[in-house]
Amino acid sequence: MSSAPEAALPPSPFATADVYIRAADEAGLLSRIGRLPLVAGEYREPATGELQCLVEHADPELLAHAPRMLDVLFRRFPDCAAAVVRVPAHITPHPVLRPLHTYLRHTAAPPPDDAPACDLVDIDHAADHSHRDQDFVGRWLTRALHDAAVDRGHTPDESGVEDSVHRLLAAPDRRSLLVRVPGRPDPVGHATMLTDAHDDVSDTRFVELVDILVDDSSLRRLATERLVAACARTAAALGLPLVGNVSHPLHDGGADPAAEIVAALRRQRWTPTHVYRHAVRPRP
Structure with missing residues (x-):
């Protein structure tokens, strides 16, 4: 017998702040795919040495169509072996994005x-x-x-x-x-x-x-x-x-x-x- 589904999550109190978007824009990390914003840059994971494209913010529409977003990102960041994308917990993205770390309060x-x-x-x-x-x-x-x-x-x-x-x-x-x-x-x-x-x-x-x-x-x-x-x-x-x-x-x-x-x-x-x-x- 399957268990009942988990209750839907409310929007996270850890949602993207306007001050972060402004700072990312000033640092040259804010870009767009079409008209949809995302914040992305290279990051080397210290425990594994893997060079990643780290996406700290992506418009929900990009998350829903993640294969297109990833195709653009891997062309923009040709040296990155993987993409790591931050997703608010109440959003279910395209399944190509698989969980890496779940943060809980x-x-x-x-x-x-x-x-x-x-x-x-x-x-x-x-x-x-x-x-x-x-x-x-x-x-x-x-x-x-x-x-x-x-x-x-x-x-x-x-x-x-x-x-x-x-x-x-x-x-x-x-x-x-x-x-x-x-x-x-x-x-x-x-x-x-x-x-x-x-x-x-x-x-x-x-x-x-x-x-x-x-x-x-x-x-x-x-x-x-x-x-x-x-x-x-x-x-x-x-x-x-x-x-x-x-x-x-x-x-x-x-x-x-x-x-x-x-x-x-x-x-x-x-x-x-x-x-x-x-x-x-x-x-x-």
Whole structure:
């Protein structure tokens, strides 16, 4: 028996801002296909080294007729191996654009910070963790970037991954929460946030949940729930939305393995805001 369809999404609060369009025009990135506007430029993905045509805004009519748009873009950007197109979550584009990253906003009310103590796990909120703890965070972030690249069929660019992790760890607004288990000397998981992130396209400040990972499978669900609750409280205290993302692995037809994760998050009051979608350059 098939499940009922998901409710339609409302227009995203992360919609393209007029100030972004003006800035893109001044930078020479705003162009048109016919009379329809789009903002596109070259971007090298650091974890894979892939040169992409990144489209941060496209008119909905272009999204509905994406093969024509892609044909124009690949001729304009002949060195790009793929196009990555930002699509508002409430818009369903032409199926040639396949999901790459789905961004979701946490819309549930954050739980109060008076939950009873848990004997199984503790969330360490310390601002300054030890060097050993920071090494664990660095390794978890490296694994996340590594796995995402492999899932998309790429060989990770080791120097690009290392540089990305270094920049994350050095970011002044980076905050990592650690999962500790009584009796164990080392953390078993983390949530890492950027507490002063800015989405240029919508001109929106937000708290970005960069990564959650819990190594101990027996504690994963409980620890993840407590990490998300702590991140939600952090964002609420700052008066900012909490936004995370789900990476979609490369798959040949059939069901998207990440769609089930997105559906589960929606049931937990995460609402999709926008999706970066991907299309490879056709072979000659």
